[in-house]
Amino acid sequence: MTADSPSPALIEVNGLAASYGHVAALKPIDLRVEEGEFVTVLGPNGAGKTTLLRAMSRLIASDGKIKFKGRDITGVPTHRLAKLGIIMVQEGRGLFSEMTVQENLQLGAYGLGGSRDQVEGRFEQVFRLFPRLRERAGQVAASMSGGEQQMLAVGRALMAGPKLLMLDEPSLGLAPMVAAGILDTLGELNRSGLGILLVEQKAPQALKLARRVYILSSGYMRAELPAQDIKSHHDLARYYFH
Amino acid sequence: MPNGFELLQSLINGLGVGLVYGLIAIGFCVIYNASGIVNFAQGVFVMLGGMFAHTLLTRLGLPMLAAAVISIVLVAMVGVLVQVLVINPMWQRKAPLFAIILATLAVQLLIEQIVILTLGDQPRTYPEFTLGGPLKLGPIAIGYQLFWILGCGAVMVVALQLFFNRTRVGRALRACSQNREAAALLGIPVASMLMLSFALSAALGAAAGILITPTQYTAYSVDGPFGINGFIAAIIGGFGSAPAALVGGTLLGVVQAGAIVFFGAGYKNVVALTILLIVLLFFPNGLFGGWGKRV
Ligand SMILES: Nc1ncnc2c1ncn2[C@@H]1O[C@H](COP(=O)(O)OP(=O)(O)OP(=O)(O)O)[C@@H](O)[C@H]1O
Ligand SMILES: [Mg+2]
Numbered sequence: 001m002t003a004d005s006p007s008p009a010l011i012e013v014n015g016l017a018a019s020y021g022h023v024a025a026l027k028p029i030d031l032r033v034e035e036g037e038f039v040t041v042l043g044p045n046g047a048g049k050t051t052l053l054r055a056m057s058r059l060i061a062s063d064g065k066i067k068f069k070g071r072d073i074t075g076v077p078t079h080r081l082a083k084l085g086i087i088m089v090q091e092g093r094g095l096f097s098e099m100t101v102q103e104n105l106q107l108g109a110y111g112l113g114g115s116r117d118q119v120e121g122r123f124e125q126v127f128r129l130f131p132r133l134r135e136r137a138g139q140v141a142a143s144m145s146g147g148e149q150q151m152l153a154v155g156r157a158l159m160a161g162p163k164l165l166m167l168d169e170p171s172l173g174l175a176p177m178v179a180a181g182i183l184d185t186l187g188e189l190n191r192s193g194l195g196i197l198l199v200e201q202k203a204p205q206a207l208k209l210a211r212r213v214y215i216l217s218s219g220y221m222r223a224e225l226p227a228q229d230i231k232s233h234h235d236l237a238r239y240y241f242h
Numbered sequence: 243m244p245n246g247f248e249l250l251q252s253l254i255n256g257l258g259v260g261l262v263y264g265l266i267a268i269g270f271c272v273i274y275n276a277s278g279i280v281n282f283a284q285g286v287f288v289m290l291g292g293m294f295a296h297t298l299l300t301r302l303g304l305p306m307l308a309a310a311v312i313s314i315v316l317v318a319m320v321g322v323l324v325q326v327l328v329i330n331p332m333w334q335r336k337a338p339l340f341a342i343i344l345a346t347l348a349v350q351l352l353i354e355q356i357v358i359l360t361l362g363d364q365p366r367t368y369p370e371f372t373l374g375g376p377l378k379l380g381p382i383a384i385g386y387q388l389f390w391i392l393g394c395g396a397v398m399v400v401a402l403q404l405f406f407n408r409t410r411v412g413r414a415l416r417a418c419s420q421n422r423e424a425a426a427l428l429g430i431p432v433a434s435m436l437m438l439s440f441a442l443s444a445a446l447g448a449a450a451g452i453l454i455t456p457t458q459y460t461a462y463s464v465d466g467p468f469g470i471n472g473f474i475a476a477i478i479g480g481f482g483s484a485p486a487a488l489v490g491g492t493l494l495g496v497v498q499a500g501a502i503v504f505f506g507a508g509y510k511n512v513v514a515l516t517i518l519l520i521v522l523l524f525f526p527n528g529l530f531g532g533w534g535k536r537v
Binding site: 078083090106108110111113 | 424
């Protein structure tokens with residue numbers, strides 16, 4: 001560690017690239033999230049946002065380097081990331097749809113092992129954030145509304161006690177009000193110190209919450225800007241259609 | 243036309259075989275739900291259970307309980323070996339599912355050959371767990387082994403339900419069956435879970451084989467019929483919950499036994515396959531519509 005980098009980034013990605021067969025969906029990109037920082041990646045359909053998060057969580061093979069708190073985690077398999085504190089909420093939520101809310105949350109705490117007190121504490125924390133989940137604890141996940149399912153997805157991720165929460169379009173398919181509620185909660189979590197990497201297509205609110213914004217399009221990282229520099233969607237268009 | 247007592251007698255016999263089919267079916271479900279793989283080597287576990295138990299009983303003179311427990315553990319280890327040596331390498335290389343399923347068939351043939359070379363090709367059996375039967379109720383005779391099958395079957399199904407619903411690892415196994423990627427993202431070691439599912443499934447098959455052998459015989463070749471009937475039972479149960487698989491097996495066993503009385507033993511498989519076709523045509527999700535929680 002050198003003097004001019006007092007603490008390493010929470011996560012730092014260098015030259016990350018991924019392809020499906022011969023299609024290079026993600027050209028080598030750099031990205032970083034500092035401790036406690038809220039970072040948003042914006043990009044249109046097919047930009048490579050999901051590919052980026054899947055590569056970062058080792059669900060797909062990729063080139064490049066990934067460091068977490070200064071430690072090289074490039075070769076670490078998916079199921080070891082949760083223990084380090086890296087949790088991703090998948091596009092489409094990735095719930096265990098035939099299981100109850102309670103069971104989904106319990107599985108979120110899988111990494112805690114048998115420690116009952118700790119698990120109970122997490123349940124309380126999640127229920128405080130999403131009181132709706134407490135009411136629905138016995139309900140099967142598939143039978144909940146889209147908004148409730150997204151709450152469950154976020155709640156389940158929090159059960160693991162992450163240090164970095166990555167979310168793939170959590171507002172997808174939700175009414176604007178409901179989406180805003182979820183994003184508000186993310187803001188709240190961030191203010192209490194959680195590092196967040198949020199991927200969205202277009203979310204004015206995602207810009208408001210974020211400190212920095214990356215713009216991804218056709219697999220290229222087009223820009224990295226302070227969030228306040230983007231005033232409107234018109235500002236984005238010129239990056240999207242390079 | 244058979245008389246009522248003959249029919250009842252054979253239905254009772256069918257119940258025992260059917261419960262065993264049910265246990266084998268649960269074994270199919272455990273692996274299928276964890277991985278999407280239909281393990282056609284499932285019958286091998288049944289055969290090995292009977293063969294190992296027989297060997298331990300006759301060659302080493304072990305008591306029944308010890309022979310059963312050791313056989314189950316050994317067969318579970320065979321299950322793990324199959325997963326580690328054959329399934330996992332293919333899985334890691336993203337082999338298509340049908341190729342993996344075909345490989346399980348190859349495993350069955352391979353293990354059959356190994357058994358012929360090491361334990362021989364002669365059919366064999368061992369006495370019922372409790373001697374002195376059968377229990378006579380008028381003209382009906384009920385072998386004591388049936389009670390062992392009923393009892394052990396019930397204990398195993400209850401234990402499985404508790405495991406899948408109440409324990410952390412059991413829940414994780416179910417999670418893998420519903421969404422493997424989400425499970426991995428939460429820290430569940432999916433590959434180890436698949437290994438566990440093979441161990442569990444092999445142990446169930448072995449228990450089934452150990453329980454049924456005294457009522458008939460075992461030999462290197464019984465794996466095929468047990469595998470197929472277990473598979474049909476699993477389909478009838480909708481590849482769903484353990485109780486559904488058990489009901490599927492019982493139904494199959496009882497109907498088969500009834501058919502033998504009416505049409506003769508030669509029609510046993512015809513009846514089984516007819517039931518399979520009917521279920522596939524009219525209840526493609528099994529008789530219970532896949533309602534039950536998956537195991
Ligand atoms: N499994 C796959 N096989 C082949 N190509 C794929 C696969 N998944 C994604 N792609 C392609 O890779 C590119 C990036 O896809 P990706 O899903 O990462 O985009 P995205 O930004 O998440 O889009 P969206 O906003 O629609 O979710 C697209 O051109 C897509 O067609
Ligand atoms: Mg996407």
